[in-house]
Structure formats: C-alpha cells, structure tokens
Amino acid sequence: MEVKIKNVIDEYIVNVNKMCNILLQGINLQENLNLNTKYQFFEYRNKTRKTEFYMNDIKFKLHGRGCFVFCKEMFLNWDFGYRSRWCGIDPYKVGMTLKENKSPFIEYYDGEILKQACVQAVIEGEMISKGNLYHYSILDNETFIPDFPDEYDILLIENFGKKWLIKRNKEIDKFLRKSNRVHNEVHNNLNAYTLRFFLENKEVYSIPYDDVCYPESAIKIMSDNIIWNLKKCES
Numbered sequence: 223m224e225v226k227i228k229n230v231i232d233e234y235i236v237n238v239n240k241m242c243n244i245l246l247q248g249i250n251l252q253e254n255l256n257l258n259t260k261y262q263f264f265e266y267r268n269k270t271r272k273t274e275f276y277m278n279d280i281k282f283k284l285h286g287r288g289c290f291v292f293c294k295e296m297f298l299n300w301d302f303g304y305r306s307r308w309c310g311i312d313p314y315k316v317g318m319t320l321k322e323n324k325s326p327f328i329e330y331y332d333g334e335i336l337k338q339a340c341v342q343a344v345i346e347g348e349m350i351s352k353g354n355l356y357h358y359s360i361l362d363n364e365t366f367i368p369d370f371p372d373e374y375d376i377l378l379i380e381n382f383g384k385k386w387l388i389k390r391n392k393e394i395d396k397f398l399r400k401s402n403r404v405h406n407e408v409h410n411n412l413n414a415y416t417l418r419f420f421l422e423n424k425e426v427y428s429i430p431y432d433d434v435c436y437p438e439s440a441i442k443i444m445s446d447n448i449i450w451n452l453k454k455c456e457s
Contacts, residue, residue: 223339223342223343223346223348224339226327227335227336227339230316230320230325230327230330231316231336234300234309234311234319235309237296237298238298238300238308238309239308239309241280241298242260242263242308244277244280245275245277245282246263247277248275249263252277256382258413259306259413260302260306260308261306267284272284273285279294280292280293281293286301287301288300288301288302288310288312288315289302296319297319297322298319299319299322300312300315301315304350304352304355304357305434305441305445306413306432307357307434310353310355310356310357311349311355311357312333312356313334313337313339313340314332314333314336315333316330316333316336317330317332317333317334318331347361348361360403360405364405364406365403365404365405365406366403366404367402367403367404368404368429369427370401370419370427371419371421371426371427373421373426374390374419374420374426374427375390375421376388376389376390376419376421377389377390377417377418377419377420378417378420379415379416379417379418379449379452380416380418381414381415381416388448388452393443393447393448394448396443397440397443397444400436400437400440401437401440403437404429404435404436405435407435408429408430408431408432408434408435409430411432411434411435413432414430414431414432415430415432415449416428416429416431417429417430417431431444433445
C-alpha cells in the first residue's frame with residue numbers, strides 16, 4: 223500500500239480508537255459503570271437503546287453499524303470493525319471524514335482511490351475484507367511463536383477479575399496447535415484475557431489472548447467456543 227494512503231488510514235484508525243475511549247470513559251463517569259471493551263459497550267447499547275451521547279463538548283451519534291462524532295477538533299464517521307476492533311475501514315466513510323475536515327488530501331474525498339488501494343492490499347495480503355470493511359492483516363514479521371507447554375493439566379482464563387478453570391481437553395489442544403503465530407501487539411492490549419497454564423498446581427506458562435492478534439482459526443475455537451460457553455454458563 224502506498225505510504226501516503228497508509229498514513230491516512232492509520233491516522234483515521236487512531237482517531238476512531240481515541241474517540242471510542244473517550245466515549246467509554248464518559249459513559250462510565252456519567253452512569254457509574256465499568257465498560258472496558260467494545261463487547262461490553264454493545265451490550266450496554268442494546269440494553270439502553272441510546273443513540274446519542276455528549277462527552278466534553280463532543281457529540282456521538284450512533285448510526286447503523288457505526289458512529290458520527292462532531293466536535294471542534296474533528297468530524298469522524300466510521301463503522302465498527304470486525305470482532306473487538308473498534309474501527310473498520312469503509313473507504314467512502316474515510317473519504318467523507320477527510321472532506322468534512324478539509325483535509326489537504328483532496329484526491330481521496332470520494333473514496334474511490336482509497337477503495338482501490340484497499341482492494342489491492344487484500345490481494346497482496348496486507349489487509350483482509352470482512353463485511354465490506356477492511357482491516358490490516360497480521361504479517362509474519364510482526365508476530366512471535368508462542369512457547370506453549372507440552373505438558374499441562376489446567377488452563378486458567380482471567381479477564382477483569384473473572385476466572386475460569388478448565389481441565390486439559392482436545393479443544394484447548396487444538397487451539398494451541400492453531401495458535402502458531404501471535405501478533406506482538408497482544409502484549410499491549412489492556413483488555414486482553416490472560417491464559418495461564420498449570421501442571422500439578424504450578425504455573426508453567428502464561429500469555430495474553432484477544433480476538434485480533436491470533437490466527438482466525440484459533441480465535442474461532444477460543445472466543446466462539448470456549449469463552450462463549452463459559453460466559454453462557456454464567457448467565
């Protein structure tokens with residue numbers, strides 16, 4: 223992908239993530255809640271049916287599968303991304319955002335050049351396409367090989383004070399086999415789960431887990447099966 227286009231998309235993602243963080247912090251402060259993740263925000267939104275929020279002179283207006291932000295600093299229009307990603311790249315919404323902010327990159331205002339760049343990035347393996355939105359791929363040079371233990375008898379999953387103990391089973395072993403590469407950024411995700419492996423009551427390995435930094439085949443096992451079933455049993 224052309225450096226200039228990548229810089230435009232990167233800045234867009236940073237701004238969306240920044241505004242989503244402001245939104246969560248504002249809701250928590252105003253309503254004495256403890257929302258930390260996109261999933262928790264979506265659960266809150268589905269319960270309250272609120273579509274407009276005001277935080278520090280910033281107006282958030284939810285639409286369809288995304289949100290508008292209106293403030294003195296900037297205008298933003300985006301769609302929520304795949305899984306826990308706050309931001310999905312719709313080239314036309316990126317173009318609209320650039321135009322409303324009077325960006326000097328006039329050539330991107332209609333979104334067509336950005337669209338072509340994203341399509342080509344998918345072909346070249348730099349991006350993936352999910353639900354007509356684009357997201358960056360995980361490249362091998364941005365990953366590490368986890369040192370999962372050969373021997374363990376218990377997996378402890380932790381997340382925001384919650385803990386689940388699971389005996390070793392074929393599903394967990396399959397998840398480990400599929401998790402052959404993990405993105406380096408997983409260590410910077412403050413909302414990640416922690417996977418702790420024990421053998422005879424002694425911890426032998428731990429690693430953060432999220433549904434962005436692992437291979438999709440591994441995520442389908444851990445997020446869609448194991449963690450989903452654990453949470454279902456709680457409700």
